[in-house]
Amino acid sequence: MENIKFSFLSFLWVLSAFLSVLTLQQISAQEPIDSTSHYYYKIANPKFPEDLPRGYGYFKKQKEERLAKKDTVGAIYALRMLAMAEFEMGRTYASEKSAIEAIALLDASSNKNRKEANADIGIYNHLGMVYRSIDQPQKAIDAYARALFLASQLKDSIVLLNNMANSYNELKQKDKAIAILKLAYEKSSGQENKIEIARTLDNLGHLQSKAGHPEGLPHMLQALTIRKKTKDNGQLFTSYKHLSEHYRNAGDSVLALRYATLGKETAAKVSTAYKKEALSNYLKLSNNPDIAQYMSISDSIAKATLQQDNKFSSIEYNFSKEKEHTQAAKLAQEKQRQLKSIYQLVGICILLLAIALYLILKYRHKKEKVQQLYNTESKISKRVHDEVANDIYKIMVKIQTSPDTAENLLDDLETVYNKTRDISKKHSPIDLDADFESVLIDLLKYYQSDSVNVITKNLATIDWSLLDDLKKKTIYRVLQELMTNMHKHSRATLVVITATQSGKKLKLRYTDNGVGSVLKKGNGLLNTENRIRLVNGTIIFEVDKNEGFTVKISL
Structure with missing residues (x-):
């Protein structure tokens, strides 16, 4: 082998x-x-x-x-x-x-x-x-098969077939190895390359000899004849070695020693490695049991050393490959982790931006709606004051200068004028630059009379600067709606407005002792609920017929 x-x-x-x-x-x-x-x-x-x-x-x-x-x-x-x-x-x-x-x-x-x-x-x-x-002949066969697939020249195919046959021989598949060498010989026989013909014949004869086929020796001798003509000492040594082994196995020690001696002489012309192998083959023919034992031990040690070196090399190589794979896997995992973190960060940023944009647009829309509402009210108030009230006042002046005008007509016109003034007051612009506490007190005084007493609690303790203009306008209009509702419907004699503050959180409580009120669609009180919701506040109505009316506001 x-x-x-x-x-x-x-x-x-x-x-x-x-x-x-x-x-x-x-x-x-x-x-x-x-x-x-x-x-x-x-x-x-x-x-x-x-x-x-x-x-x-x-x-x-x-x-x-x-x-x-x-x-x-x-x-x-x-x-x-x-x-x-x-x-x-x-x-x-x-x-x-x-x-x-x-x-x-x-x-x-x-x-x-x-x-x-x-x-x-x-x-x-x-x-x-x-x-x-x-000692991995199957992997060797796979490599040779790949090379055969790529080979385009006959001489390359013959070489590879020889190598593949030797690998099958190492797998103990001598019949298959011999069949491949026969195919290689058929292909090489028509070639002029005598070296390859001799190589194939010698390999074929050597395997046939070991398998007990009688044609093995003639093939080896034919290969020897060709090699003597080509004068390739390396190939000649192989022929002498195979023939010596054949005769040693056949029990012919004379011819075995003869070819071993020729091999030793030829190897000296090639290299030290050939000389060592030739001497080993020569010593194997000695009848000295000590030499035979030495050769056996020497071969065992050499084989064990080779296997140990191969195992160490295999472990070192596998460790190196495993280390490379581990490092590559770690790099891939780290890259994946970084990409995942980036994607998550980008996703969070997009989500936060989307939420912020939604809230901004929502707040802007609410603010615009409320602002539009107040702008409309201001225009109505100005138009009523400038057009209706002034015209009525001119009529009143004319009637006063006319002696024929009935007294009752003058009273009716005065009533119209008062109503117009009320509308103007209700929708008039709010002076937010002034002290807001004073603005609210002025509003509430408007509804106070001999029959109605209006009391405020804690208005002076509120820090109105913590509220934005939109909330101030909302508070003003809501109180105005409540006071108007009281004046028209409840027949109350006492109104109490209480304010409390915690940080930026403001709570207002309206209470009167009137006959109560029934909330209906279209009622002005429902407008107060819409106003409070537009500034993210809450309003609660507590109605008890004949026992007064309470409203709780939080914003």
């Missing part, structure tokens, strides 16, 4: 490097080719311990600069290089994150930028490699 992973992971690096070179050429106008190429090789083919960190640091800076300049193509390329470096440094989940970020940029970019980036297949292929390394 591990041998299969190694060979195909190596292949994936070659594929990613090839695609990166293509992209590198496309962005040469954005970054000096020498710098980018220099750091690219530090990641793709590191020779010294400091190469990977330096390459990682360079492309980390490139990513931020490209994003700031809104250079999507450059940012995607930098993220791909970061994903490669992180994977090589063992930061598996960080590598996954960088690859996914690159895919997000691709999905958000225009078709033109997506085509220029030329990264879709390479990134999904890299994700498949990441998922295989952390």
